[in-house]
Amino acid sequence: MRSFRIVVAGHGDLAAAFASAAQMICGSIPMLAAVGLQPEDSPESFMERLAAAAPDAGEPLLILTDLVGGTPHNVSLALARRRPSAVVISGVNLAVLMEAAMSGDSLDSELVARLVSTGREAMTDGASLVASRTT
Amino acid sequence: MRSFRIVVAGHGDLAAAFASAAQMICGSIPMLAAVGLQPEDSPESFMERLAAAAPDAGEPLLILTDLVGGTPHNVSLALARRRPSAVVISGVNLAVLMEAAMSGDSLDSELVARLVSTGREAMTDGASLVASRTT
Known part of the structure; x- marks a missing residue:
């Protein structure tokens, strides 16, 4: 059982779509929430919903954001x-x-270093994948 | 003006949410389409829709997929x-x-190498960002 909560924070419906896509592949994922910045949101209203998605302030929490510099990331x-x-x-x-x-x-x-490494390695072009499999 | 078409291919609504989120930030993006694998899809039906999203077979095409090994990527x-x-x-x-x-x-x-590099660099933990800004 995972010992930390995950919240995906992103623009529009991207966070919710990440959660749904992961659950389409893995099945139900406990302790996972998504918070999307909508056009009518302010940083304050987004913060309220983000904090509400992880109500226990003492619980280990991993927030995965969509973009450095965007409001979801800054908040x-x-x-x-x-x-x-x-x-x-x-x-x-x-x-x-x-x-x-x-x-x-x-x-x-x-774990954080491994997650970043896994995500970066998963980002590659098809030609590199083919080359690495044939060498 | 960009000289190639972009298609995002992913599970469920993830591809469409990527396109919407990018347009929420950048405004309207021409020559961009999203194709999502739905539970009722077969690889064949997904291929049909993917090919239809880029109907000109001679046009330069960048496909951005969500996950190596998943059906959207394999197709x-x-x-x-x-x-x-x-x-x-x-x-x-x-x-x-x-x-x-x-x-x-x-x-x-x-360009492909630069895109992969940009995406990988954008994936980082908050502590590293703080550290890199203060060193």
Whole structure:
């Protein structure tokens, strides 16, 4: 059983679509929430919903954001500054989310490094994949 | 004006949500389509819709897929094998899509390498970002 909560934070419906796509592949994923920035949102209203998605401030929390510099990411960083048990990883892709969702490890710096590494390695061009499989 | 078409291919509503999120940030993006694998889809029906999203087989085409090994990615690779002008990059995140959407360059190996690099660099943990800004 995973020991930390995951919240995906993104623009529009992207966060919710990440959660749905991961669950389409893996089945139901517990302790996973999605918070989407809608056009009518302010940073404050987004912060309220983000905090509500992880109501226990003492619980380890991984926030996966869509884009450095965007409001979902900036607000997530602001939340993490208030919560020492929260970690933010930007640039979420489906591989990072699935690796995190399936993880049985504690949310420590080793896991965070592995998640970033997994997500980066999953981002590659088809030609490189073919080349790496044939060498 | 970008010289190539972009198709995002993913599970469920993820591809469409990527396109919407990018357009929420950048405004309308021409020559961009999204194709989502729905539960009722077969690889064949997904291929039909993917090919229909880029009807001109001779036009340069960048397909951004959500996950290596998933049906959207496998079918995209199959399409790219039939189309020498198509390139597939897996593990899409919002940074890759936006960089590609804003690109004025030709879809060559240099651009593909830059897109992968941009996407990977955009995937990082908050602590690293803080550290890199203060060093």
